[in-house]
Amino acid sequence: MDEDRDLVIVGGGPAGMAAAIEARRAGVPRVTLLDESTTLGGQIFRRLPAEFRVEVPSAMGVDYQKGQRLIDATRSIQAELLPDHVVWGAWEGRTKEIAAHGAGGSRVFSAPHVIVATGAYDRPVPFPGWTLPGVITAGGAQAMIKVQKVLPGKRIVMVGSGPLLLAFAVQLHQLGANLVGVFEAAPRVSLRGAVGLLGAAIRGNASTLRSGIAYLAYLRRNGIPVSYGYAIARAEGVEEVERAVVRRVDREWEPVAGSERVIEADTICVGYGFTPSTELLRVVGCEMRYSLQRGGPAPVRNGDLETTVPGTFAVGDCAGVQGSEIALLEGKIAGTVVAGRLGRLDRRTSRERLEALNRPLRTAQLFRAAIDKVFQIRPGIFNWATDGTILCRCEEVTFGDVKKQLEGQADANAVKALTRVGMGMCQGRNCSQHLAWVVRAAIGGPVGEGPLLTARLPVKPLPIGIIADRAAVLPRPPSGPSHQSHTVTGDDPPPVESK
Amino acid sequence: MFYVDGRATSAFLGESIAAALLANGVRVFRRTPRLRMARGLFCGMGVCYECVVAVEGRPSVRACMTRVEAEMRVTTQPTDEAAKE
Numbered sequence: 301m302d303e304d305r306d307l308v309i310v311g312g313g314p315a316g317m318a319a320a321i322e323a324r325r326a327g328v329p330r331v332t333l334l335d336e337s338t339t340l341g342g343q344i345f346r347r348l349p350a351e352f353r354v355e356v357p358s359a360m361g362v363d364y365q366k367g368q369r370l371i372d373a374t375r376s377i378q379a380e381l382l383p384d385h386v387v388w389g390a391w392e393g394r395t396k397e398i399a400a401h402g403a404g405g406s407r408v409f410s411a412p413h414v415i416v417a418t419g420a421y422d423r424p425v426p427f428p429g430w431t432l433p434g435v436i437t438a439g440g441a442q443a444m445i446k447v448q449k450v451l452p453g454k455r456i457v458m459v460g461s462g463p464l465l466l467a468f469a470v471q472l473h474q475l476g477a478n479l480v481g482v483f484e485a486a487p488r489v490s491l492r493g494a495v496g497l498l499g500a501a502i503r504g505n506a507s508t509l510r511s512g513i514a515y516l517a518y519l520r521r522n523g524i525p526v527s528y529g530y531a532i533a534r535a536e537g538v539e540e541v542e543r544a545v546v547r548r549v550d551r552e553w554e555p556v557a558g559s560e561r562v563i564e565a566d567t568i569c570v571g572y573g574f575t576p577s578t579e580l581l582r583v584v585g586c587e588m589r590y591s592l593q594r595g596g597p598a599p600v601r602n603g604d605l606e607t608t609v610p611g612t613f614a615v616g617d618c619a620g621v622q623g624s625e626i627a628l629l630e631g632k633i634a635g636t637v638v639a640g641r642l643g644r645l646d647r648r649t650s651r652e653r654l655e656a657l658n659r660p661l662r663t664a665q666l667f668r669a670a671i672d673k674v675f676q677i678r679p680g681i682f683n684w685a686t687d688g689t690i691l692c693r694c695e696e697v698t699f700g701d702v703k704k705q706l707e708g709q710a711d712a713n714a715v716k717a718l719t720r721v722g723m724g725m726c727q728g729r730n731c732s733q734h735l736a737w738v739v740r741a742a743i744g745g746p747v748g749e750g751p752l753l754t755a756r757l758p759v760k761p762l763p764i765g766i767i768a769d770r771a772a773v774l775p776r777p778p779s780g781p782s783h784q785s786h787t788v789t790g791d792d793p794p795p796v797e798s799k
Numbered sequence: 800m801f802y803v804d805g806r807a808t809s810a811f812l813g814e815s816i817a818a819a820l821l822a823n824g825v826r827v828f829r830r831t832p833r834l835r836m837a838r839g840l841f842c843g844m845g846v847c848y849e850c851v852v853a854v855e856g857r858p859s860v861r862a863c864m865t866r867v868e869a870e871m872r873v874t875t876q877p878t879d880e881a882a883k884e
Contacts (some may be wrong), residue, residue, distance in 0.1 A: 336845065336864075337845075337864070349813030349815075351812040352813055352814075353813070422842055424842075424847070430840060433826040433837055433838060433839030434839070436840055436841055436842075437842050437843065438842025439842060439844055440840060440844065443844060443863065444817075444821065448815055449818075450816055450818040539827055539837045540826050540837065540839075685857065693841075693849060694845070694848065695838065696831050696832075696834050725848035726846065726849075729846050739853060761848070
């Protein structure tokens with residue numbers, strides 16, 4: 301099978317789809333877009349299962365319609381769209397290679413340009429009891445309620461921070477959830493401060509501010525208490541969540557002693573932002589920079605949104621969590637840049653298109669920076685766990701286990717070897733930032749980001765048979781009458797006698 | 800109709816195994832190998848691998864990323880075979 305392409309895009313969310321559309325619009329011939337899910341859309345534009353019938357499309361909301369238009373546009377551009385494909389490997393060499401596994405087996409695509417648009421996932425926040433069934437991420441709750449139409453529990457407490465917290469609380473309630481409380485970690489005065497800051501940055505984005513006020517009014521009308529300066533302390537229960545314990549936190553999100561409140565609940569929905577999915581970028585050696593506000597490690601990029609690995613671009617939330625508007629613009633920019641590099645656009649057209657995209661991008665970034673300043677993640681969040689709290693969920697390793705091994709070690713990878721932290725199926729996605737924090741705290745000095753676990757292939761867990769499938773992964777040896785040897789692969793007929 | 804640990808369980812065509820389990824009041828999807836901690840749905844998008852169940856005997860399948868099919872046999876982990884080891 302010919303797997304040579306001009307552009308491979310990893311991730312079919314807003315950034316990936318925008319990149320594909322723009323590249324095809326400029327005439328880039330062989331564009332392949334891969335996504336792990338069954339449908340395109342990423343997280344924000346996640347589709348209902350195909351078998352579900354939507355009786356009132358407008359009731360699905362503005363985002364859903366927008367997502368459908370984008371997906372329809374992506375389907376119309378004659379790019380190779382491969383959902384249900386897990387991208388597990390990437391190699392840099394004479395060309396770039398991307399390995400993906402789907403129903404038909406493993407394929408390795410070759411291209412001179414790769415756009416990584418792998419998005420982000422809910423920031424994992426360890427606290428005592430966080431592994432109990434009933435503790436779910438805001439994204440997980442949203443997937444259940446919006447997409448699967450199933451309520452995750454009967455009495456839901458929401459804890460988190462940021463502009464999405466209230467929006468999501470309203471959405472949950474509208475979809476039938478019994479929401480018993482919303483706890484925002486930022487202090488109330490932040491919202492008033494927001495008006496001033498946002499007023500300076502808004503140009504045509506006033507609707508977001510109006511929405512925030514509307515959300516608060518809705519929650520008040522429906523008797524759902526919203527508390528500020530409160531965060532999750534612990535989840536209690538034997539086999540599942542039975543109670544949520546929240547407590548006051550100060551401006552740095554450090555717990556305030558003696559301020560606990562116990563709430564009867566069976567579900568705790570946790571939403572303290574998102575963290576970029578950067579494994580593929582790290583495995584090919586992109587230089588990373590840590591930003592707590594952007595969610596964690598993010599790739600260093602130039603003005604073309606190219607990483608430090610030439611020809612590899614990173615767009616959307618995987619390059620630092622900035623939301624879907626910026627993701628769309630960045631996708632378009634990278635698609636345009638690649639088209640220019642392939643000679644599909646002359647320099648003038650390329651420059652004009654990029655200028656036309658960079659203007660709204662700068663505006664969106666200013667607005668985003670203002671929002672981020674108001675709703676900052678504060679480092680106290682790293683102190684919500686105790687020594688007995690599980691750090692590595694997969695391998696059942698506690699913070700205390702790790703701290704014991706840190707005497708004499710400053711290396712996350714050494715600690716991994718000693719405790720198995722980061723060796724489980726999530727491949728460090730749940731624990732790596734907190735592990736980095738703990739490692740840094742142990743070696744002293746300014747507490748900030750620490751060394752990350754090394755990303756390795758495969759970047760997603762796969763059965764070993766897939767990698768051992770030589771017929772799919774290795775190129776066939778050259779055939780011809782002079783070759784006496786015969787390499788047997790799974791699909792070959794039995795060797796014949798040579799004459 | 801599909802089967803969870805041998806029990807006939809109703810589901811909607813197209814929904815994820817995780818959704819079907821939650822809708823039927825099942826929130827403990829597995830127990831951890833060492834400490835036997837109860838675990839269930841966490842991230843809902845295929846990243847955390849907490850929701851893994853065995854499907855037709857095949858282990859470590861993400862319930863949140865896999866659709867229910869008629870007559871599918873799902874078992875919570877560890878499977879009986881693994882538990883015997």
